[in-house]
Amino acid sequence: MVTIALDAMGGDNAPKAEVEGAIQAARSLPVKVILVGREDVLKRELDQQDWSGLPIEIKHASEVITMEDAAAKAMRAKRDSSIRVASRLVRDGAAQGVVSAGNTGAVMATAKMVQGMVPGVDRPALASAFPTLTGRPVVVVDVGANVDCDARLLAQFAVMGDIYSRVIFKTDRPKVGLLSIGEEEHKGNDLTRSATPLLKSLPLNFVGNVEGRDIYSGATDVIVCDGFVGNVALKVSEGLVDVFKHMLQESLKATLTRQLGYVLSRSAFADFKKRVDYSEFGGAPLLGVRGVCIISHGRSTPKAIKNAIRVAAEFAGARINQHIEDELARWTTTNGNGAHA
Amino acid sequence: MVTIALDAMGGDNAPKAEVEGAIQAARSLPVKVILVGREDVLKRELDQQDWSGLPIEIKHASEVITMEDAAAKAMRAKRDSSIRVASRLVRDGAAQGVVSAGNTGAVMATAKMVQGMVPGVDRPALASAFPTLTGRPVVVVDVGANVDCDARLLAQFAVMGDIYSRVIFKTDRPKVGLLSIGEEEHKGNDLTRSATPLLKSLPLNFVGNVEGRDIYSGATDVIVCDGFVGNVALKVSEGLVDVFKHMLQESLKATLTRQLGYVLSRSAFADFKKRVDYSEFGGAPLLGVRGVCIISHGRSTPKAIKNAIRVAAEFAGARINQHIEDELARWTTTNGNGAHA
Numbered sequence: 001m002v003t004i005a006l007d008a009m010g011g012d013n014a015p016k017a018e019v020e021g022a023i024q025a026a027r028s029l030p031v032k033v034i035l036v037g038r039e040d041v042l043k044r045e046l047d048q049q050d051w052s053g054l055p056i057e058i059k060h061a062s063e064v065i066t067m068e069d070a071a072a073k074a075m076r077a078k079r080d081s082s083i084r085v086a087s088r089l090v091r092d093g094a095a096q097g098v099v100s101a102g103n104t105g106a107v108m109a110t111a112k113m114v115q116g117m118v119p120g121v122d123r124p125a126l127a128s129a130f131p132t133l134t135g136r137p138v139v140v141v142d143v144g145a146n147v148d149c150d151a152r153l154l155a156q157f158a159v160m161g162d163i164y165s166r167v168i169f170k171t172d173r174p175k176v177g178l179l180s181i182g183e184e185e186h187k188g189n190d191l192t193r194s195a196t197p198l199l200k201s202l203p204l205n206f207v208g209n210v211e212g213r214d215i216y217s218g219a220t221d222v223i224v225c226d227g228f229v230g231n232v233a234l235k236v237s238e239g240l241v242d243v244f245k246h247m248l249q250e251s252l253k254a255t256l257t258r259q260l261g262y263v264l265s266r267s268a269f270a271d272f273k274k275r276v277d278y279s280e281f282g283g284a285p286l287l288g289v290r291g292v293c294i295i296s297h298g299r300s301t302p303k304a305i306k307n308a309i310r311v312a313a314e315f316a317g318a319r320i321n322q323h324i325e326d327e328l329a330r331w332t333t334t335n336g337n338g339a340h341a
Numbered sequence: 342m343v344t345i346a347l348d349a350m351g352g353d354n355a356p357k358a359e360v361e362g363a364i365q366a367a368r369s370l371p372v373k374v375i376l377v378g379r380e381d382v383l384k385r386e387l388d389q390q391d392w393s394g395l396p397i398e399i400k401h402a403s404e405v406i407t408m409e410d411a412a413a414k415a416m417r418a419k420r421d422s423s424i425r426v427a428s429r430l431v432r433d434g435a436a437q438g439v440v441s442a443g444n445t446g447a448v449m450a451t452a453k454m455v456q457g458m459v460p461g462v463d464r465p466a467l468a469s470a471f472p473t474l475t476g477r478p479v480v481v482v483d484v485g486a487n488v489d490c491d492a493r494l495l496a497q498f499a500v501m502g503d504i505y506s507r508v509i510f511k512t513d514r515p516k517v518g519l520l521s522i523g524e525e526e527h528k529g530n531d532l533t534r535s536a537t538p539l540l541k542s543l544p545l546n547f548v549g550n551v552e553g554r555d556i557y558s559g560a561t562d563v564i565v566c567d568g569f570v571g572n573v574a575l576k577v578s579e580g581l582v583d584v585f586k587h588m589l590q591e592s593l594k595a596t597l598t599r600q601l602g603y604v605l606s607r608s609a610f611a612d613f614k615k616r617v618d619y620s621e622f623g624g625a626p627l628l629g630v631r632g633v634c635i636i637s638h639g640r641s642t643p644k645a646i647k648n649a650i651r652v653a654a655e656f657a658g659a660r661i662n663q664h665i666e667d668e669l670a671r672w673t674t675t676n677g678n679g680a681h682a
Contacts, residue, residue, distance in 0.1 A: 070527055105528075133584055144522055147530035181485055181572040186411055187446075189488035189569045212576030216584040225573075228530045231522040232570055233577045235553030240581050243474055243557040248589070 001032050001055070002313040005086040005095035006305070008037035009064040010102020012298045018101070019045040021305025026054040028306070031313045034059050034095055036086040061085035067298060071105030075113070083107050087114035090291040096316035097292030099283065099308045101300040108145050111286055111293040118321050120328030121288035125157050126227065126295060127164055128234055128284040132218030136171070139164045139222045140179075140215065143284060144231035151195040154178070154224050155202060159331075160287040160324050161222035162204050167318045174221035177210035179229060185209065191226060199224075203331070282307025285315055288324060292316045342373050342396070343654045346427040346436035347646070349378035350405040351443020353639045359442070360386040362646025367395040369647070372654045375400050375436055377427040402426035408639060412446030416454070424448050428455035431632040438633030438653035440624065442641040449486050452627055452634040459662050461669030462629035466498050467568065467636060468505055469575055469625040473559030477512070480505045481520075481556065483568035484575045484625060490567035492536040495519070496543060500672075501628040501665050502563035503545050508659045515562035518551035520570060526550065532567060540565075544672070623648025626656055629665060633657045 004025075008018040015037055022033040023046075032055035035042050039060040046056070063078040065071075074081070083102055087110050089095040098115075100107045104126070112124055126145040129137035141157040141164075142149070158176050165174035178199060180188035185196055188209060199206045210220055212233060225233070282304060283296035292315045296308040345366075349359040356378055363374040364387075373396035376383050380401040387397070404419040406412075415422070424443055428451050430436040439456075441448045445467070453465055467486040470478035482498040482505075483490070499517050506515035519540060521529035526537055529550060540547045551561055553574060566574070623645060624637035633656045637649040 068525060131584075133587055147522065179573065181488065181569055181576075184409060189567075212573040212578075213580030213583070215577060216580045226530075228522055229570055229573055232520065232553040232566075232574055235522075236556060236574045236577050237553075237581055239554030239557045240578055242554070243472075244585050246474055 001030055002097070002316050003032040003034060003095045004309050004312045004316070005034045005036055005059070005089040005098045006309065007083045007086045007098065007100035007102055007107070008035040008042055009061070009082040010100045010107070011296065011300050011305075012067070012101075013300065014101065015042055015045050017300055017302050018305055020049065020302035021300070021309065022056055023049055023051050023054060024302055024306040025309035026051075026056050029310055029313060031055070031309060032057070033309060034086075034089060036061050036089070037064070037082040038062065059085060059089065065103050065106045067103050069103060069106060071103060071109050074103070074106050075109050081106075081110075083110050084114060087111055087293070090293075091115050097294065097312035099294045099296060099305070099312050101283075101296035101298055101305065101308075104144055104295055107293065107295050108286060111289045115293065116290045118288050118290060118325045118328070121156055121160070121324065123153060124286045124288040124293075125153075125160055126230075126284045127161060127287050128230070129169075130215055130237070132216050134218030136218055136221070137169060138215060138218060138220060139169075139174075140230055140233065141222070141224050141287065142227035142230050143234050144227045145286065146226065147228040147231075149191060149226035151191065151198045154191070154195040154226070155198045156288070157224040158199055158202060158204055158206070158222065159327065161224060163323045163327055164285070164287060164320060165221045167320050167323055168314065169221070171221045173205045175207045175219070176204050176222040176224065177207050177214065177220040179212070179215075179223050179225035179233070180209040181211065183209050183211065282311040285311065285320070288321065290321060292321070342371055343438070343657050344373045344375060344436040345650050345653045345657070346375045346377055346400070346430040346439045347650065348424045348427045348439065348441035348443055348448070349376040349383055350402070350423040351441045351448070352637065352641045352646075353408070353442075354641065355442065356383055356386050358641055358643050359646055361390065361643035362641070362650065363397055364390055364392050364395060365643055365647040366650035367392075367397050370651055370654060372396070372650060373398070374650060375427075375430060377402050377430070378405070378423040379403065400426060400430065406444050406447045408444050410444060410447060412444060412450050415444070415447050416450050422447075422451075424451050425455060428452055428634070431634075432456050437657035438635065440635045440637060440646070440649045440653050442624075442637035442639055442646065442649075445485055445636055448634070448636050449627060452630045456634065457631045459629050459631060459666045459669070462497055462501070462665065464494060464497075465627045465629040465634075466494075466501055467571075467625045468502060468628050469571070470510075471556055471578070473557050475559030477559055477562070478510060479556060479559060479561060480510075480515075480563045481571055481574065482563070482565050482628065483571050485568045485572035486627065487567065488569040488572075490532060492532065492539045495532070495536040495565050495567070496539045497629070498565040499540055499543060499545055499547070499563065500668065502565060504664045504668055505626070505628065505661060506562045508661050508664055509655065510562070512562045514546045516548045516560070517545050517563040517565065518548050518555065518561040520553070520556075520564050520566035520574070521550040522552065524550050524552065536565075623652040626652065626661070629662065631662060633662070
């Protein structure tokens with residue numbers, strides 16, 4: 001059975017959402033969950049639920065890094081933070097993956113320092129799987145870990161995203177696109193123009209520039225971009241989901257006929273919400289660190305936490321970061337001019 | 342009556358969409374439209390419609406800049422392009438505004454060179470009004486004209502966006518936000534961190550960082566970002582609109598009960614589509630050039646062209662770029678440390 005260390009103090013709804021999510025995961029999935037955080041707080045929260053017989057443990061950590069903390073400073077000051085203790089469990093082999101809904105910068109810096117990097121990768125990248133019209137998710141890398149990038153980092157994102165798509169979604173020869181503002185090669189910014197020749201030189205199925213509207217079309221399997229742009233794309237999408245739900249409900253409620261339509265269509269809403277709901281997707285893997293690290297949304301619900309634990313277990317089983325290491329090592333041998341040259 | 346010069350050869354559906362849009366505009370709005378492009382082609386297209394008695398003229402231009410042309414090169418090579426001739430009509434006072442659905446880079450470069458810049462503005466910016474939950478549109482600047490920006494440019498975008506919101510949407514003391522990846526001031530990239538102190542120093546109602554999901558909430562009236570990020574945000578939104586329509590129709594059709602719901606809700610869809618449809622919004626104004634320049638989507642329909650003509654007439658009436666010039670001049674006098682220092 002896979003063991004996942006859960007930073008139980010990180011999210012906006014911590015520790016309640018984390019504890020409930022852990023219970024849901026331990027009940028429905030073949031995983032053991034180690035809740036990491038203040039023992040007394042977690043014990044009290046757990047005891048409000050029925051968790052008898054479930055594979056759940058508590059590991060004490062005395063400190064918490066908040067959303068307001070500057071990542072680097074908090075890392076130095078809080079050596080017994082819940083995220084750091086959770087990350088150590090992975091480093092020491094007591095867990096195969098860590099899940100946190102906490103301060104993204106701090107989680108990333110901690111995973112990088114404590115778990116260590118895959119050789120050949122300069123900086124870990126946050127990947128997110130977006131739903132598409134084709135039903136096959138598209139992997140977008142990076143969605144917030146690296147806000148100022150160079151061409152070499154984008155090339156590493158492409159390599160990692162390609163492996164993610166192949167290993168997790170079983171995509172054969174994933175189509176890799178570069179997020180830009182026009183399909184033509186000259187349309188973009190300094191970064192995309194400098195990344196294009198490097199991406200072309202890699203042994204990937206690189207299809208050139210794609211635009212923001214192509215993310216959801218499913219025309220590509222992997223899209224690379226700097227983490228600032230990827231994060232904006234992700235959050236614009238979240239915001240728009242809320243707007244659509246609101247607008248549609250208003251429109252449907254506006255007349256009596258529509259009220260009837262609304263009642264009849266209610267079950268359709270449930271499907272719809274499920275397909276676009278961020279919590280269904282269960283967090284974003286941090287690619288390029290040793291072991292597994294899944295970063296969940298700060299506002300994660302228990303269901304989102306449960307799904308993040310599911311994703312962590314899946315990544316641990318697939319040994320994705322080992323695949324990245326092997327691939328980069330293979331390229332070094334055959335091609336000195338690769339993404340990590 | 343306001344006269345608008347329409348680049349009739351620029352869009353993906355040119356000249357058909359342009360000619361039909363011009364006819365719709367001339368029929369329903371108090372504007373005169375000058376169609377600019379190949380006279381024989383435009384005459385033939387016009388004569389397939391009923392346009393007798395409408396205030397429409399043709400101005401011949403022998404060349405066309407295509408979407409594939411590199412902007413700077415096309416500007417030098419094609420001195421009699423439809424966009425250039427249209428822009429000259431504004432410079433010479435024969436029209437008060439120009440509308441084009443053509444190559445954005447070429448339209449921008451042409452407007453800048455031919456119409457000239459408002460003193461105090463370094464580069465023209467493309468602004469877009471996004472619908473929000475509150476019903477009051479939010480102005481996003483820049484959405485594609487300037488892909489690599491510095492802090493000073495973002496400050497100029499803020500000044501221009503503020504005036505746009507005040508003049509066109511009658512917003513009292515618009516809330517101006519900086520698009521970033523977290524609300525806390527330290528969350529962002531090099532650009533946002535360097536822009537923050539400058540934005541704080543301006544006599545604007547600057548509210549700090551906003552995230553992608555805040556665009557549609559209506560919590561701010563103006564959002565500034567570099568044109569690469571703004572363009573991605575715009576196009577992600579467009580793509581998501583298509584996905585939602587598709588998903589919802591599928592969900593609603595999935596069962597017999599839902600089919601009934603679908604029939605009853607069909608009129609609601611019409612409302613919904615209208616509120617999110619890009620063509621309703623009628624193109625993006627290029628702020629900071631003398632006179633008016635409205636850039637429409639390459640895929641513009643006749644309706645989108647008509648709406649762009651309506652927006653151009655509205656901007657010409659409000660003399661928005663004159664407001665920008667006055668405001669910047671006022672700041673120079675009172676504060677040597679402004680956005681254009």
